[in-house]
Amino acid sequence: MFPESLITTAEDVLKRCRHKNIMLATAESCTGGLVSALLTEIPGASSVFERGFVTYSNQAKETLLGVAKEMIIQYGAVSEQVAATMAAGALANSKANVSIAITGIAGPEGGTVAKPVGLVYIAVAYANGESWVEEFHFKGDRSQIRLAAVEKGLELVQKVIIVI
Numbered sequence: 177m178f179p180e181s182l183i184t185t186a187e188d189v190l191k192r193c194r195h196k197n198i199m200l201a202t203a204e205s206c207t208g209g210l211v212s213a214l215l216t217e218i219p220g221a222s223s224v225f226e227r228g229f230v231t232y233s234n235q236a237k238e239t240l241l242g243v244a245k246e247m248i249i250q251y252g253a254v255s256e257q258v259a260a261t262m263a264a265g266a267l268a269n270s271k272a273n274v275s276i277a278i279t280g281i282a283g284p285e286g287g288t289v290a291k292p293v294g295l296v297y298i299a300v301a302y303a304n305g306e307s308w309v310e311e312f313h314f315k316g317d318r319s320q321i322r323l324a325a326v327e328k329g330l331e332l333v334q335k336v337i338i339v340i
Contacts, residue, residue, distance in 0.1 A: 178214050182323070185330045186214045192337040193224035193274070200333070201272035202228040203241055203262040205253065206280040206296065210326045226272040231262065241265025241277075254279050256297050256309045263301035263309075273303035274336060276329050280312075282321045296325045300336045308336075 178186075193200055202211045212228030215221050229240050234253050237243040242265040243258055251257045262277035280296030287293035294314040301307035310332060314324040 178217060179323070182214055182327060182330070183217065185327065185334070186218055189330050189333050189337070190215065190218055190221055190224055192334065196337060196340060198224060198274050198337060198340065199226040199270075199272040200224055201226045201266040201270040201275040203266040203275060203277035204228065204230050205232055205237070205262070205278060206282045207278045207322050207325050207329075208232060210322060211276060211278065211329055214326060214330075226270050229262075229266055229269070237262060237265075240269065242268065252291065254281055254291055254295060254297065256299075256311065259297035259299035259309050260301070260307055263299035263307055267301055267303060274333065274340070275301050276333050277301075278325050278329050280314075280321070280325060282318045282325075284318060294321050296321070296328075298325065298329045298332055300332050302336060302340060308332075 209230040215225045231237045241262050243261045259277050259279050263275045266275035277299045283293035296312045299309040314321045
């Protein structure tokens with residue numbers, strides 16, 4: 177279902193989580209649950225994967241993750257601020273101590289000059305209150321953009337786990 181390189185990265189993330197006794201949660205918008213699906217493709221993922229939130233609509237971001245409607249109006253659903261709040265909301269609404277959140281524009285429509293197709297924000301947060309967000313501009317069709325976001329998201333989780 178997923179490319180072997182993504183399976184290998186997911187296996188590494190889960191191994192690192194086990195080694196450091198980390199529980200992981202996801203909050204996904206443009207990836208529609210692909211990070212969760214990839215992680216759960218690995219046998220034994222339930223020992224460290226706590227839960228996933230697929231919050232494709234703005235209302236889901238508000239009700240499930242605590243993203244303020246005013247924040248979405250001010251910055252847009254695809255923004256650094258919303259990604260960070262999604263990651264914090266995944267932690268607040270789970271027993272995880274690390275979370276990843278992804279929001280973006282996978283296309284083929286929906287892009288603007290200010291926020292083009294391929295723009296993705298990925299946030300990682302951990303229970304001590306620290307978090308970071310990175311902005312990406314992926315190229316390709318919808319599937320390529322979504323898979324690129326999954327790959328970069330897991331790589332970002334790997335970096336965070338190393339420093340915890």
